[in-house]
Amino acid sequence: MSTFQIVNPGNVAGATQRGGGSAGLPVALYTSTGDTLVEASRKASKQISRIPYYSHTNLVVIGEELAKEGIQQIFDAVERNPQFRPAANIIIARKQTAKQLSSVLTPIDKIPANQIIKTLQFTKGLLGENVDTRIREIIENFSLDGKEVVISSFRIAGDWQKGAEQDNVRTIEPSARLRAAELAVFKNGKLVGWMKNEEARGVLWVLNKVKQTNVNIDWGESKEGLSYKVMRAQAKVKAKLKDGNPIISVVIKTEGDISETFISMDFTDPKQIIELEKKIQQEIKKEVRKAVHAAQKKKSDIFGFGEVVHRTYPEEWKEMKKTWHNKYFPEAELHVKVDSFIRRTGLRTRSYIQ
Amino acid sequence: MWTRSKGKKEKDTHAYGGLAPNGIYGTIDQDLHTNIEKVRDITGNSADIIIRRFLLGKDDNFPAALCFVSGMVDEHIVQQLLLEISVQLSLPSSSCGLDYIEQKIATTNTARRIQQWHDIFSSLMSGEVILFIDGMLEAIGVSVKGGEYRAITEPSTQLSIRGPREGFTESLATNVAMVRRRIQNPHVWVEAITLGEVTQTNVRIMYIKGIANDKIVEEVRSRLRRICIDGVLESGYIEQLIEDESFTTFPTVYHTERPDSVAANLLEGRIAIFVEGTPFVLIVPTVFIQFFQAVEDYYARFDIATALRFLRMLVFFISLVAPSVYIALTTFHQEMIPTSLVIAIAAQREAVPFPAFIEALLMEVTFEILREAGVRLPRAVGQAVSIVGALVIGQAAVEAGFVSSAMVIVVSITAIASFATPSFAIAISARLIRFALMVLAALFGFYGILIGVILMTIHLCSLRSFGVPYMAPLAPLILENIGDTFIRFPLWGLKERPHLIMNTDTVRQKDGQRPKPPQRAEKEGDSN
Numbered sequence: 001m002s003t004f005q006i007v008n009p010g011n012v013a014g015a016t017q018r019g020g021g022s023a024g025l026p027v028a029l030y031t032s033t034g035d036t037l038v039e040a041s042r043k044a045s046k047q048i049s050r051i052p053y054y055s056h057t058n059l060v061v062i063g064e065e066l067a068k069e070g071i072q073q074i075f076d077a078v079e080r081n082p083q084f085r086p087a088a089n090i091i092i093a094r095k096q097t098a099k100q101l102s103s104v105l106t107p108i109d110k111i112p113a114n115q116i117i118k119t120l121q122f123t124k125g126l127l128g129e130n131v132d133t134r135i136r137e138i139i140e141n142f143s144l145d146g147k148e149v150v151i152s153s154f155r156i157a158g159d160w161q162k163g164a165e166q167d168n169v170r171t172i173e174p175s176a177r178l179r180a181a182e183l184a185v186f187k188n189g190k191l192v193g194w195m196k197n198e199e200a201r202g203v204l205w206v207l208n209k210v211k212q213t214n215v216n217i218d219w220g221e222s223k224e225g226l227s228y229k230v231m232r233a234q235a236k237v238k239a240k241l242k243d244g245n246p247i248i249s250v251v252i253k254t255e256g257d258i259s260e261t262f263i264s265m266d267f268t269d270p271k272q273i274i275e276l277e278k279k280i281q282q283e284i285k286k287e288v289r290k291a292v293h294a295a296q297k298k299k300s301d302i303f304g305f306g307e308v309v310h311r312t313y314p315e316e317w318k319e320m321k322k323t324w325h326n327k328y329f330p331e332a333e334l335h336v337k338v339d340s341f342i343r344r345t346g347l348r349t350r351s352y353i354q
Numbered sequence: 355m356w357t358r359s360k361g362k363k364e365k366d367t368h369a370y371g372g373l374a375p376n377g378i379y380g381t382i383d384q385d386l387h388t389n390i391e392k393v394r395d396i397t398g399n400s401a402d403i404i405i406r407r408f409l410l411g412k413d414d415n416f417p418a419a420l421c422f423v424s425g426m427v428d429e430h431i432v433q434q435l436l437l438e439i440s441v442q443l444s445l446p447s448s449s450c451g452l453d454y455i456e457q458k459i460a461t462t463n464t465a466r467r468i469q470q471w472h473d474i475f476s477s478l479m480s481g482e483v484i485l486f487i488d489g490m491l492e493a494i495g496v497s498v499k500g501g502e503y504r505a506i507t508e509p510s511t512q513l514s515i516r517g518p519r520e521g522f523t524e525s526l527a528t529n530v531a532m533v534r535r536r537i538q539n540p541h542v543w544v545e546a547i548t549l550g551e552v553t554q555t556n557v558r559i560m561y562i563k564g565i566a567n568d569k570i571v572e573e574v575r576s577r578l579r580r581i582c583i584d585g586v587l588e589s590g591y592i593e594q595l596i597e598d599e600s601f602t603t604f605p606t607v608y609h610t611e612r613p614d615s616v617a618a619n620l621l622e623g624r625i626a627i628f629v630e631g632t633p634f635v636l637i638v639p640t641v642f643i644q645f646f647q648a649v650e651d652y653y654a655r656f657d658i659a660t661a662l663r664f665l666r667m668l669v670f671f672i673s674l675v676a677p678s679v680y681i682a683l684t685t686f687h688q689e690m691i692p693t694s695l696v697i698a699i700a701a702q703r704e705a706v707p708f709p710a711f712i713e714a715l716l717m718e719v720t721f722e723i724l725r726e727a728g729v730r731l732p733r734a735v736g737q738a739v740s741i742v743g744a745l746v747i748g749q750a751a752v753e754a755g756f757v758s759s760a761m762v763i764v765v766s767i768t769a770i771a772s773f774a775t776p777s778f779a780i781a782i783s784a785r786l787i788r789f790a791l792m793v794l795a796a797l798f799g800f801y802g803i804l805i806g807v808i809l810m811t812i813h814l815c816s817l818r819s820f821g822v823p824y825m826a827p828l829a830p831l832i833l834e835n836i837g838d839t840f841i842r843f844p845l846w847g848l849k850e851r852p853h854l855i856m857n858t859d860t861v862r863q864k865d866g867q868r869p870k871p872p873q874r875a876e877k878e879g880d881s882n
Binding site: 007009010012053055056058083085111 | 688693697698700701704
């Protein structure tokens, strides 16, 4: 079953106010069924008075149920179609069907698909717990032996049934809201589990996808008493074989500022700063280890460690690749090295907190 | 039409023989009265032919007559002339011999003796005063050309911010002089030729001997001589009769209203053709890139001149393809428009009942109508037209749902771009090609536009102007001249004149013209 969220351009804000006023909704939802995606798309023409045009498709939502069954089959039609863009975003509908997720009206971005894409894009850049996976990456990953797919999920916060009505965008706090949720971990194209919060960020650290984020550390008695704002981060993954067993080393370099503190501390003291940097490094290291362990438990190499081994030991890989996910990856030894650097302490050196 | 009558002409050598002054045979008669009757007869006793009879000599024994066309002579000088002749010839020492008169008529520059009637009539019609004296077998033609001309004003078509303010007038002599004043050199040669069997229009070919290519000068001469037409009323007549290729939208002859532009072109070895009665001077040979060069480019510094030239090329391109790109995008290539924009355009086009091509055609034609109306209307009415036009194009058409507002933007950009093209002649050709490209875009999308532009380029490369490839110095590539094309090098870098146009003396300046800060005194060993 496929659902099409189609833009009704006359009702999108910004377009001219001509032709019936702005009473209508910016999007309309059509559902059709078929044995294949193409069939469903063709059958949709029974209800839609326009030709579906896929060049501007910017979001593909996959229901959790289908994700568990496997998503491998659906991308051939997408890749084959000259209109479809491989740069379109893809998300998983968490705890709901894709149709339910698509039928929530959103207040700021009139087109819900845009709301999802932009939310994903900015939360990825600012917090780093979600990835904006593109169709291209997924298809690429399908053809790689040593890498598994990870896709962000969205869920509906609040009452999803009220989301489809216009009243949803008329209140200051909409009854149904779309929000980015956990990362979906796939194995062989099938959804095998979820990762969230620090675990999710750990994945992004290793994937070198963290742009900005903040890391809270404990200091003295104050739990989470200091916040480090990462402005730049870089990760490198290397692999070694020792007695036929892989050793993965991850080196992460971060650079950032102190952005908040609840403790009284002399930031002009270089020793203190070095202490702080060490704490931050430990914190990031902890997140990375957590993420890798979780993935090892699910036997899904979402980090692409296998690909690193493949590149470093192409000969040995030929043997390893069949059992990589089930045998080598869960057992792989992990070395994490984090190099955090505090560039500035913000506009203040000494906090007013004494 | 003309080619057909030209064919006839070969059988009958004098198609207009009866009308041309050189078709009037014979020499003047001794009898003054007969001569005057002949003038009256030939001119049909025209009201503006003034014949003033008077008596000459000490004893008033020589009847004479002055004959001129009123309005074409300076009547003050005619008065003086009359006075002078009368006074001079009443002196005791005077004689009424023609030699004496010819030498004594000193108030004017030229006085010559004429015998043939056709000479007399062409002199008379060009504004000379003819003096007939009874009993003489020759008349005297005195040049007192004058009359009213439009004063020298700022050119109306090629304005500049920096540069001379004067533009050509309708007076041939004034125009030639304006250029000569700029190049005060005896090697500026001016050749005279009369074109138009009936109109007998004066035409001047001007070039710098030694810089201009003699072969091209000869070619210009022969092409001008080949012209056999009843009238030449504007330089456009000549342009159409001497251009290399008629069936092209691109002009292969440059025309200008600015004397400084002519002077600059002469210095590049080009040849200027002046025509009596029009401020537009033709310049040959012409290359494509000339239409994107403004005189100001050379007066302003090179960086800004280069930037402006790029802008002009861009503007030409926009005026060429903007509507067709809109058609192609909205009809075939919606995927190339950013999503939010495609939604906005789709919303506007929702209410438009026509396909994009019809929509664009509608607007473009409306605009062309408005422009054409605006060009020829009296100024007072013109304003009304522009108001109506602004309302019709800008608002009402959109509100009525005829066209989308995106289309209005496209048409406006096209219009402004075509106005920003420095040469009107090239802007017109873009105007025509634009419609062809619109059809191609409606049929084949971007592919069609590309085909159209490629065909246009091939056509441009095939054109020649007086044997010089139109796209020179780009195709064929002449590296020495590339500094004055899309880019303009600093003036000291423009060392050579266009190579293809001239064959001799291509170097126009010494090496090392680049300005430098003064050297330090110690280094030079100079005590100063």
